[in-house]
Amino acid sequence: MRNCDILIAGGGLAGTAAALAAARRGHDVLLVEASNCLGGAACNCLVNPFMPYTTEDDAGNTVFLSAGIFAEIVDRLNDLTRTFDGEDSAALGVPAKTFSEEYLKILLNRMASEAGVRLLYHTQVVAAAREQNRLTTLVLSNIDGLTDVRAKYYIDCTGDAALSAASGFPTRLGRPGDGLCQPMTLCFRVGGIDRGTFRQNFYRMQEKYKSLRAQGIIKNPRENVLLFSTLLESVVHFNTTRVVKRNPVSADEVTAAEIEAREQVAEMMLFLRQHVPGCEHAVLLSTAMEIGKRESRMIDGEYLLTQDDLLAFTHFEDGIAACNYDIDIHNPEGSGTSHHYFPKGKYYTIPYRCLIPKDADNLLTAGRCISVSHEAQASCRIMPTVATLGQAAGTAAALALEEGCSVREVDIPLLRRTLSDAGAFLG
Numbered sequence: 001m002r003n004c005d006i007l008i009a010g011g012g013l014a015g016t017a018a019a020l021a022a023a024r025r026g027h028d029v030l031l032v033e034a035s036n037c038l039g040g041a042a043c044n045c046l047v048n049p050f051m052p053y054t055t056e057d058d059a060g061n062t063v064f065l066s067a068g069i070f071a072e073i074v075d076r077l078n079d080l081t082r083t084f085d086g087e088d089s090a091a092l093g094v095p096a097k098t099f100s101e102e103y104l105k106i107l108l109n110r111m112a113s114e115a116g117v118r119l120l121y122h123t124q125v126v127a128a129a130r131e132q133n134r135l136t137t138l139v140l141s142n143i144d145g146l147t148d149v150r151a152k153y154y155i156d157c158t159g160d161a162a163l164s165a166a167s168g169f170p171t172r173l174g175r176p177g178d179g180l181c182q183p184m185t186l187c188f189r190v191g192g193i194d195r196g197t198f199r200q201n202f203y204r205m206q207e208k209y210k211s212l213r214a215q216g217i218i219k220n221p222r223e224n225v226l227l228f229s230t231l232l233e234s235v236v237h238f239n240t241t242r243v244v245k246r247n248p249v250s251a252d253e254v255t256a257a258e259i260e261a262r263e264q265v266a267e268m269m270l271f272l273r274q275h276v277p278g279c280e281h282a283v284l285l286s287t288a289m290e291i292g293k294r295e296s297r298m299i300d301g302e303y304l305l306t307q308d309d310l311l312a313f314t315h316f317e318d319g320i321a322a323c324n325y326d327i328d329i330h331n332p333e334g335s336g337t338s339h340h341y342f343p344k345g346k347y348y349t350i351p352y353r354c355l356i357p358k359d360a361d362n363l364l365t366a367g368r369c370i371s372v373s374h375e376a377q378a379s380c381r382i383m384p385t386v387a388t389l390g391q392a393a394g395t396a397a398a399l400a401l402e403e404g405c406s407v408r409e410v411d412i413p414l415l416r417r418t419l420s421d422a423g424a425f426l427g
C-alpha cells in the first residue's frame with residue numbers, strides 16, 4: 001500500500017501543472033503516468049505547436065490568456081532549447097509556438113523534482129474503490145504487479161477520464177446523437193525536405209493532393225495536407241492522418257486506428273516523394289509513439305460548458321481559466337474541418353464546476369476530459385488551456401486539503417485569488 005496527500009493520474013500538461021501547483025503548496029503529491037515522461041500528447045503523440053493563447057485589449061496590448069505555470073514552462077523551455085541547440089523556439093511559429101518535445105521532457109522532470117512531486121512512470125491506474133461519493137483506494141499496475149494506493153484527494157488527468165470511469169462517476173462519449181468523437185491522428189515528422197522549394201510549391205501540393213483524393217488514389221479522408229514547421233529547417237511536422245468513426249476508449253478500435261493511420265503515413269510518404277517539389281529526398285524520421293485522441297470520454301460534471309457559453313463570451317463567477325481558441329472541429333465522419341474564430345479582445349472563461357465529477361467529494365478532473373460539450377471541447381482542448389485547467393485543479397485540491405473540505409466546498413474567491421497570485425489569468 002502506498003499513501004499520499006494528492007494523487008494525480010496522467011502526466012500530460014494538465015496533470016503536470018496540477019502536480020506542480022499542489023506540490024508547491026507543500027503537499028505530498030504522487031503523479032502516476034502510463035508512459036515514460038511528462039507532457040502527454042505533446043511527447044507521446046508528437047503534438048506540436050502550442051496553439052495561440054493570446055488576445056489584445058482595447059489599447060492594443062497583448063493579453064496572455066494562458067499564464068501561470070504554462071508561461072513558466074514556455075519561458076524555461078525557450079531557455080533550455082537555446083542553451084542546448086542555440087535555437088529560440090519563440091522566434092518560430094508565431095503566433096503558434098513551435099517547441100522541442102525532447103527538451104520539454106527534460107524540463108518537466110526538473111520542474112517536478114524542484115517542486116517535490118513524486119513520479120511513477122510506466123504505471124497505469126486500473127481500478128478504483130469508492131465509499132459513497134468519496135474515492136478511497138486506487139489500484140496501480142506496473143512491473144511490480146498490482147499495488148493499492150490511498151490518497152486524500154485525487155485528480156483525473158488521463159485525457160480519457162479513466163479514473164472517473166473506473167470509480168463509477170458518470171461519463172459521456174462523443175457528440176449527442178451518434179456518439180462520434182473528433183478523429184484520431186497519428187502525427188509524424190519528415191526530414192530531408194528542401195524547405196525553400198517546398199514552401200514555393202505549397203499551394204500546388206494542396207491542389208495535387210485534392211486531385212488525387214478526388215480520383216480515389218489517396219484514401220485519407222482529410223481534405224488537405226495539415227503540417228507545421230519544426231525547429232529544424234529541413235524537417236516538417238505532419239498532423240494530417242485522419243481516422244474517423246473509431247471509439248477512442250476501446251482497445252480493439254484504437255489498435256485498428258493505429259494500423260489505419262500508419263498506412264496513411266505510408267501513403268503520404270509516396271505522395272510527397274512522387275508529387276511534391278522539395279520532397280524528392282524526403283525521409284520518414286518518426287511517427288508518434290501513440291495515435292493522438294482529440295476527444296474521448298469526458299466526465300458529467302457539476303456544470304456542462306456549452307457552445308452557447310463560448311459564443312456569448314461568458315465570464316463565470318467561478319471561472320478558473322480563460323480561452324479564445326477557435327471552435328475547431330475536425331469532421332468526426334470524414335472530410336472537412338469547421339472553425340469558429342473569436343473576435344479580437346473576446347474570450348470565455350471555464351468554471352471550476354466543470355472540473356468536478358457530479359457529487360464527487362475528493363475527485364477533480366483537468367485537461368481534455370472535463371465537463372464540456374463536444375463543441376466546447378473543440379476549443380478548450382489545446383495544450384495552453386489544459387495546463388491552466390491543471391493548475392486550477394491542483395490548487396483547488398490543495399485548498400480542499402488545507403481546509404478539510406470536499407472539492408465542492410472549496411472557497412471560490414480564495415481559489416481565484418490564489419490562482420491570480422500564482423500568475424494565472426482569470427479575466
Ligand SMILES: Cc1cc2nc3c(=O)[nH]c(=O)nc-3n(C[C@H](O)[C@H](O)[C@H](O)COP(=O)(O)OP(=O)(O)OC[C@H]3O[C@@H](n4cnc5c(N)ncnc54)[C@H](O)[C@@H]3O)c2cc1C
Pocket residue numbers: 009010011012013014015032033034035039040041042044045047048049050051123124125126157158159160162163184185186187239291292293294366367368369381382383384386
Ligand atoms: C492529433 C492532435 C493534434 C493536436 N494539435 C494541437 C496543437 O497543434 N496545439 C495544441 O495546443 N493542442 C493540440 N491538440 C490538443 C492537445 O494536444 C490535447 O488536447 C492536450 O495535450 C491534452 O492534454 P491532457 O493533459 O488533458 O491529456 P494528455 O496529453 O492526453 O495526457 C494524458 C496522460 O495520461 C496518461 N494516462 C492515460 N490513462 C492513464 C492511466 N489509466 N493511468 C496512468 N496514466 C494514464 C497518458 O499516458 C497521458 O500522458 C491536438 C491533439 C491531437 C490529438
